[in-house]
Structures are given as C-alpha cells and as structure tokens.
Amino acid sequence: MIPSRLVPGFLLGLALLIAQAVGAHARAAPESFADLADKVSPAVVNITTSTTVASIGFGDGGPIVPEGSPFEDFFRDFMERNGPGGDQRRPQRSSALGSGFVISEDGFIVTNNHVIEQADEISIEFMDGRELPAEVVGTDPNTDLALLKVEAEAPLPFVSWGDSDKSRVGDWVLAVGNPLGQGFSVSAGIVSARGRALSGSYDDFIQTDAAINRGNSGGPLFNMDGAVIGVNTAILSPNGGSIGIGFAMSSRVAENVIHQLKEFGETRRGWLGVRIQDVTDDVAEAIGLDNARGALVTDVPDGPAEEAGMKAGDVITSFDGVEVGDTRELVQQVGNTDVGKAVRVIVYRDGKTETLMVTLGRRETAEGAVPAAASEDAGEAQDADVLGMTVTALTPQIVEEMGLDPDEAGLLVKAVDESSEAYEKGLREGDIITQAGQVAVASVDEFEARVADAREGGRKSILLLIRRGGEPRFVALTLE
Structure with missing residues (x-):
C-alpha cells in the first residue's frame, strides 16, 4: 500500500x-x-515501513444460516477454520515505500510524514545495500515532513x-x-x-x-x-x-x-493571536488604504496581539521588519519566528500607521483559543432595510434562540435581497453585523448613523464586520 x-x-x-x-x-x-x-x-535512501492492520472477517456472531439449511455444515466448517482464532482473523502486515535523505553524518534522515505515519517498523536501505532500522524523532503533518534517526557504525x-x-x-x-x-x-x-x-x-x-x-x-x-x-x-x-x-x-x-x-521533537511556531483576512480593493477603499495590501485583523482574542494593543480593523502592513503582502505571507512569517521573540508590528489604523511591540506566543498551545465576544447593550428590537439587507438588533430572546453567547451584541441579518451587492458578497440570513465603519453597532440607529457618516465623509463604501458561526469576516459594501 x-x-x-x-x-x-x-x-x-x-x-x-x-x-x-x-x-x-x-x-x-x-x-x-x-x-x-x-x-x-x-x-x-529508500524507506520501507511496516504496519499492523486488522483483517476483514465476520462479526462475533458469524453468518446467520437457517437451521437445517444445506449450507449449515459448510459455514460451520468455514468458521472453525477461519473464525475466532482462525488465520483469517489474525492481524495482517501492510507495507509502504518511500524515499528520504541523510542530512548529517550521525544519521538524521528527512522524509514525508505520510511515508512513515502509523508505521510500526521503519527500515532504511542505503545505496550500498546496507539496511538499518530507524526511529521517529518528530513529525509535522502541517508540512508533511518527518525526521528519522538511524544508528550507524561509521559516519554516513x-x-x-x-x-x-x-x-x-x-x-x-x-x-x-x-x-x-x-x-x-x-x-x-x-x-x-x-x-x-x-x-x-x-x-x-x-x-x-x-x-x-x-x-x-x-x-x-x-x-x-x-x-x-x-x-x-x-x-x-x-x-x-x-x-x-x-x-x-x-x-x-x-x-x-x-x-x-x-x-x-516537535514544532514550535510563533503565534500572534489574531484572525485575519486579505485586503481587497473595496476594503482598501472603505478604510482609506492606498492599495490592497497587508492582512486585515478581523478578531483579537486574548493573546499576544491583544496584550500589545492590536484591534479588530487594524491592517498589519509590516511584521518584524518585513512588508506583509497578504494573509498567507503573514502566517508564514509568524510561524517561522521564534516563540517568545518581541517583534515590531506596524498596523494601519484610522488613516495612520502605528507600531506595536508584540511578544509571540506558541501556536501549538493556543490552537484552541476562543475569541472573547464583544459586550455591548443590545438596544431595542426594530427592523430596518439597509444596503440590501433587513436587519434587527439582537435581543435576549434572539440570542437564546440562535444559541449565541449571552454577551453577543450587534445586528441580526433577517433577510438579504438576492439582487443586492450584499448577497453577491456572501451575506446571508442569520449573519451578525458587529461593526460598521470599524465602530461597534448594537442598534439599527447606530448602524444607520455609521452609514450616513460614511456617505457624508465622501466614502464610496463602508466596511462591515460580520460573524457567522462565531467566525468573523470583513465585507465592504458600496454606498448607494
């Protein structure tokens, strides 16, 4: 296999x-x-792995055969030979092949994680025909890499x-x-x-x-x-x-x-502690950024970035002295930075740049971090049609019915006009609007006021922070 x-x-x-x-x-x-x-x-090197796998057999009760059936004796004999304790129910061995290469004379070998994953035994064959057993030093499924070690009598x-x-x-x-x-x-x-x-x-x-x-x-x-x-x-x-x-x-x-x-024996990747998305042209225009670049922060849970003063709506334009082109670049830069290192992070906020000093945490220990929900007064329930959406303020009853965090605040999207830009950009019934123009909104009046302010300020679009299933996302909508 x-x-x-x-x-x-x-x-x-x-x-x-x-x-x-x-x-x-x-x-x-x-x-x-x-x-x-x-x-x-x-x-x-050539790599051969061996894995123990359970064989396919009948259930504990065996096949059901009517009493007196002409097949009764046949199945009785078959189960005696191949049933519990029979050869067909014994664990089987499965082998796999792969390649690798030696990176040090003392026997460290690099290969893919999927080559040795779940292997019970790993054998390394060298070009001269020698074979040595190998032990797994560590694996990283995220990059499909693994490190092995063999013991040899002479430098390799x-x-x-x-x-x-x-x-x-x-x-x-x-x-x-x-x-x-x-x-x-x-x-x-x-x-x-x-x-x-x-x-x-x-x-x-x-x-x-x-x-x-x-x-x-x-x-x-x-x-x-x-x-x-x-x-x-x-x-x-x-x-x-x-x-x-x-x-x-x-x-x-x-x-x-x-x-x-x-x-x-494991990876230790840097962790900034933010959720991010790419900056699109319309988002850049909505926040006054000169071009679509950097990583837009959608959420800042408890962690290194929050402690350094980073906020949702910030655009990270530089990390540790390196310009950030998009979210993928930032994820790689952060992941390749040492845990515990203090780095300079430049963000674009409210039309100007700010420099924050962030001491990175470790991603592997923070994977389960849950962002804190915003806590605002939900205001009185009322409906309004704004930018192609019918919205209403969250009430305790709505929060309970939707299974939201009791402290959740914002506007519930009750309907979206299918001919609108909001629908085209993925907004749907059940979404929660928590920010408009990078300001928290908890009532229809606040939402309409932010839209009006954006129009009066000469903006062509307004940036909304949307939550769906707890996941935040920024969407820029054109102002009509």
Whole structure:
C-alpha cells in the first residue's frame, strides 16, 4: 500500500508521491548530470515501513444460516477454520515505500510524514545495500515532513540544505528517489513555478516538471550545486502517475521545521493571536488604504496581539521588519519566528500607521483559543432595510434562540435581497453585523448613523464586520 492524498474533480488527483523528469528531450540540457548524481546519490535512501492492520472477517456472531439449511455444515466448517482464532482473523502486515535523505553524518534522515505515519517498523536501505532500522524523532503533518534517526557504525554520507529562495523559474533541478519501488533512480527537470500553495497554511512548494511517482515521496530535489532546495511531496495527476506537474516543499520551510523537530521533537511556531483576512480593493477603499495590501485583523482574542494593543480593523502592513503582502505571507512569517521573540508590528489604523511591540506566543498551545465576544447593550428590537439587507438588533430572546453567547451584541441579518451587492458578497440570513465603519453597532440607529457618516465623509463604501458561526469576516459594501 502506498500512501496517497487525492483532490477530486474531473479525475484530477493530488497524490502524495515524488518527482522524476519528463519532456527533457524537448529542450537543451546540460551535457550530463552524471557527476551530480554520483555526488548526491549516496545520501539518498529508500524507506520501507511496516504496519499492523486488522483483517476483514465476520462479526462475533458469524453468518446467520437457517437451521437445517444445506449450507449449515459448510459455514460451520468455514468458521472453525477461519473464525475466532482462525488465520483469517489474525492481524495482517501492510507495507509502504518511500524515499528520504541523510542530512548529517550521525544519521538524521528527512522524509514525508505520510511515508512513515502509523508505521510500526521503519527500515532504511542505503545505496550500498546496507539496511538499518530507524526511529521517529518528530513529525509535522502541517508540512508533511518527518525526521528519522538511524544508528550507524561509521559516519554516513549526507547532503546539505540549499536556499530555495535563490532558485529561479527555469533552473535545472535533479530528483533522486525510489519510484514505484524500483530502487535508486535519478530524474531531471526544471523549476516550473515557485510559491505554490496546495492546502496548508505553511505551504511554499516549488513546482517542477521532474516526474513524481509513487515511492519517491520524501526524496530530495537538488539544485545544480548538489544542495537540497525541496522535499518532493506531491503531484497533480489524473491517474497517480507523473504528467510533469510535481511539487516539492521548499527548503525555506523544510529546513526550519526539521531544525525544530531535531531540537525539540516537535514544532514550535510563533503565534500572534489574531484572525485575519486579505485586503481587497473595496476594503482598501472603505478604510482609506492606498492599495490592497497587508492582512486585515478581523478578531483579537486574548493573546499576544491583544496584550500589545492590536484591534479588530487594524491592517498589519509590516511584521518584524518585513512588508506583509497578504494573509498567507503573514502566517508564514509568524510561524517561522521564534516563540517568545518581541517583534515590531506596524498596523494601519484610522488613516495612520502605528507600531506595536508584540511578544509571540506558541501556536501549538493556543490552537484552541476562543475569541472573547464583544459586550455591548443590545438596544431595542426594530427592523430596518439597509444596503440590501433587513436587519434587527439582537435581543435576549434572539440570542437564546440562535444559541449565541449571552454577551453577543450587534445586528441580526433577517433577510438579504438576492439582487443586492450584499448577497453577491456572501451575506446571508442569520449573519451578525458587529461593526460598521470599524465602530461597534448594537442598534439599527447606530448602524444607520455609521452609514450616513460614511456617505457624508465622501466614502464610496463602508466596511462591515460580520460573524457567522462565531467566525468573523470583513465585507465592504458600496454606498448607494
């Protein structure tokens, strides 16, 4: 059994595999990759895992057969042979294949998490035929990386990390691994794209046309200097075989994760303590930002950012001296920053910038943090039609009926005109409006006043903070 992860849709599958070259004959190539292959291959390993799985058998009561049936004796004999205690009900062993590479002479080995996940035994085969058992040092499912350790009598050949940020689209790369269990294999291709995201918050994949096939998972992607710039992880394929669209987790991400696994046995990512969304053009216009950039803060639960004075509605434009382009960039920057480090965070607020000093927490210990609900006077219940929505102030009865936090305050969206911009932008019946123009609103009068203020101030749109199922989101609506 080979581990795989597929994305459905028109037979387009995302399989967790690895890369090998296709179409090299269609373009000019270096004179030879032989010297490079000789240099790096001794540090690449084949990985075989073994897992105990329960076999399929009859239930405890066995099959139901009418008394006196001609099949009664047959099933009695079958269950005696294969029933409780029989061979067919014994646990079975399942094997999987993958690849990896040695990063230190004392036996640390990098591979994919999905290659060794739930494995009972892990065997490492080296190019010279040696086999050694391996132990798991640590894993990170978020980036699909794992670190193993073997004990060898002599120093092992190893390879070093390279700088994936220096790789350019069109650069030659070399993939080495164990495709389809055929043993050590080398394939060449180019960097097709950089900065690809598949499904994770920390994704930073190098796309390559080097062929990725089953069994290559966890193998290295080398630059022409023989440095590892990626860990081959996935392909885009209709049938599980390579079509020239492969992905390797960049060394920029992988090296940091592996360093943490080696030092702590687990990841320790920085945690800012905010919920964020991208800044769109209409949101930028609504808050007076010159262009759509940064990360818009939708909520600030108890945590580092709240202690530093950050507020919902702030736009984070710089983190630790690095400009923030969008939410994905910010998540990666924060995650790659040391826990406990004090960093400068620049936010755009009320038409000007402010600098906050935030001491980062640890994301892994804060994953279950629940944001505190805003506490405001709910006001008197009344309906109003505003910006294509019918809204009413929350009352204790509405709060109870909807199962909201008793301290929840804001306006309930009772209906949305399907021809309105509000509907087009995803607002629906049951949403809660908690802010308008970055000011808390708890009554229809307050909401209408904020809309009027925005119009009088020459704004083309107004920013609303919406909660749905407890999750906050900013939406900018055009002022008619």
